[in-house]
Amino acid sequence: MVFVKLFHVFPIVFLFIICISKISKASRAEFVTCGTMLKIMNTDLRLRLHSHDVKYGSGSGQQSITAVDVSDDHNSHWLVRPAMGETCKRGSPIKCNTNIRLQHVATKKNLHSHYFSSPLSGNQEVSAYGDDGGEGDSGDNWTVVCNNDYWRRDTPVKLKHIDTAAYLAGSGRTFGRPISGQGEIVGVTSQYGAYTDWQAMEGLFVHPSDLLPHQAAIHTEL
Numbered sequence: 001m002v003f004v005k006l007f008h009v010f011p012i013v014f015l016f017i018i019c020i021s022k023i024s025k026a027s028r029a030e031f032v033t034c035g036t037m038l039k040i041m042n043t044d045l046r047l048r049l050h051s052h053d054v055k056y057g058s059g060s061g062q063q064s065i066t067a068v069d070v071s072d073d074h075n076s077h078w079l080v081r082p083a084m085g086e087t088c089k090r091g092s093p094i095k096c097n098t099n100i101r102l103q104h105v106a107t108k109k110n111l112h113s114h115y116f117s118s119p120l121s122g123n124q125e126v127s128a129y130g131d132d133g134g135e136g137d138s139g140d141n142w143t144v145v146c147n148n149d150y151w152r153r154d155t156p157v158k159l160k161h162i163d164t165a166a167y168l169a170g171s172g173r174t175f176g177r178p179i180s181g182q183g184e185i186v187g188v189t190s191q192y193g194a195y196t197d198w199q200a201m202e203g204l205f206v207h208p209s210d211l212l213p214h215q216a217a218i219h220t221e222l
């Protein structure tokens with residue numbers, strides 16, 4: 001009985017170990033790639049994009065998006081996925097002006113925006129949206145705006161919301177209880193407005209040369 005169980009578990013453990021070793025090598029990659037799980041930081045405010053199981057008390061009432069100053073919060077992890085209805089090859093660098101979705105890893109919801117008013121500053125609300133499988137709607141699509149070739153890990157980018165043409169930004173305003181000290185995240189109309197630059201930070205960067213033919217399925221489990 002024990003033998004049979006071990007026999008079943010072994011391949012999974014083995015694949016997991018391969019996966020971890022590939023990821024540690026991948027951390028040297030220069031680019032943010034499709035399938036990357038990362039934190040992104042607003043460069044002016046020094047706050048990382050964040051979400052959690054807390055709903056807005058106003059506007060859409062959907063799950064709130066905030067920004068936090070700590071670097072080690074697991075609720076600040078985002079998975080880079082292709083825009084809804086599009087595909088991208090796992091590990092391929094994200095070109096400037098590519099359409100993506102950012103999925104909040106802990107709750108499976110997507111970074112989303114729409115014409116609701118944000119709770120503190122009255123800008124456009126940014127929320128987290130989607131079902132348990134991570135599927136939402138067109139309001140989850142964002143364009144990575146940068147001036148060079150690819151979304152580079154060492155260069156800030158802007159994130160432009162496709163449906164409303166708003167840019168992801170911090171407002172500079174801070175929430176009180178129950179999420180005291182967290183920054184408000186909003187959509188703004190001008191990319192030249194304050195607080196619209198986002199820098200890739202900590203993450204698990206999938207690199208093209210690290211991919212094995214059967215690996216796509218493994219990374220999906222992350």
Ligand SMILES: *[C@@H]1O[C@H](CO)[C@@H](O)[C@H](O)[C@H]1NC(C)=O
Nearest residue numbers: 083084085099137138141162
């Ligand atoms: C965004 O999402 C919708 C899903 O409603 C999809 O049909 C569309 O092609 C996506 N892409 C862009 C670039 O808007």
